[in-house]
Amino acid sequence: GENVEQHPSTLSVQEGDSAVIKCTYSDSASNYFPWYKQELGKGPQLIIDIRSNVGEKKDQRIAVTLNKTAKHFSLHITETQPEDSAVYFCAASSSGGYQKVTFGTGTKLQVIP
Amino acid sequence: DSGVTQTPKHLITATGQRVTLRCSPRSGDLSVYWYQQSLDQGLQFLIQYYNGEERAKGNILERFSAQQFPDLHSELNLSSLELGDSALYFCASSLGQGVNNEQFFGPGTRLTVL
Numbered sequence A: 001g002e003n004v005e006q007h008p009s010t011l012s013v014q015e016g017d018s019a020v021i022k023c024t025y026s027d028s029a030s031n032y033f034p035w036y037k038q039e040l041g042k043g044p045q046l047i048i049d050i051r052s053n054v055g056e057k058k059d060q061r062i063a064v065t066l067n068k069t070a071k072h073f074s075l076h077i078t079e080t081q082p083e084d085s086a087v088y089f090c091a092a093s094s095s096g097g098y099q100k101v102t103f104g105t106g107t108k109l110q111v112i113p
Numbered sequence B: 001d002s003g004v005t006q007t008p009k010h011l012i013t014a015t016g017q018r019v020t021l022r023c024s025p026r027s028g029d030l031s032v033y034w035y036q037q038s039l040d041q042g043l044q045f046l047i048q049y050y051n052g053e054e055r056a057k058g059n060i061l062e063r064f065s066a067q068q069f070p071d072l073h074s075e076l077n078l079s080s081l082e083l084g085d086s087a088l089y090f091c092a093s094s095l096g097q098g099v100n101n102e103q104f105f106g107p108g109t110r111l112t113v114l
Helices: none
Strands: A004-007 A010-014 A019-025 A032-038 A045-051 A056-059 A062-067 A072-077 A086-094 A100-103 A107-112 B005-007 B010-013 B019-024 B031-038 B042-050 B053-057 B064-068 B074-078 B087-094 B109-113
Touching: A004 A086, A010 A019, A019 A086, A019 A107, A032 A062, A045 A056, A045 A062, A072 A086, A100 B042, B005 B087, B010 B019, B019 B087, B019 B109, B031 B074, B042 B064, B042 B074, B074 B087
Parallel strands: A010 A107, B010 B109
Antiparallel strands: A004 A019, A019 A072, A032 A045, A032 A086, A056 A062, A062 A072, A086 A100, A086 A107, B005 B019, B019 B074, B031 B042, B031 B087, B042 B053, B064 B074, B087 B109
């Protein structure tokens, strides 16, 4: 089955700096890569996703890059703000009519004001 | 608020017991997913239902079962509970069943097995 590794497990940045979280996956059939943000006491929330036919996707301060050859993808958050503090999960999924998602182990991001 | 509701919020029970977790999807969503989140195993996909039928199975134990009812709400049944079953259980829903459909997560049910 799919295996997703995520690094780092914790990340502290100063407000205004950038944060980068990296993930690798093992199954070359995976073609959908969502990123989730989980705030304390809440369920995960999709913040951005990328499909295997795209190398990069941006949404305001958040961007995701995908390298299919190397089987890794990254989340980039620029101009970090205290409200970005949360646990971030990467995930990988293959299509086939239904969605079976494998999650990374999570990165706890702390943005220091 | 994602629109997905889960009950109860907290559940404390003893080993060997059986519990039922309930999920109501967002209005109009046909797919329901169950996830388990524990400190040592992270977030793990358990099972997916689409319009009442099982669609995908993940790391769901044989002691666990789920179903989706005609009104589209879903229940996750956990039996012969063990200490290691203590975790947060999330339900998510999406409009369709494939990867083009964003999943919306509920607030979770925290299960504590003593």
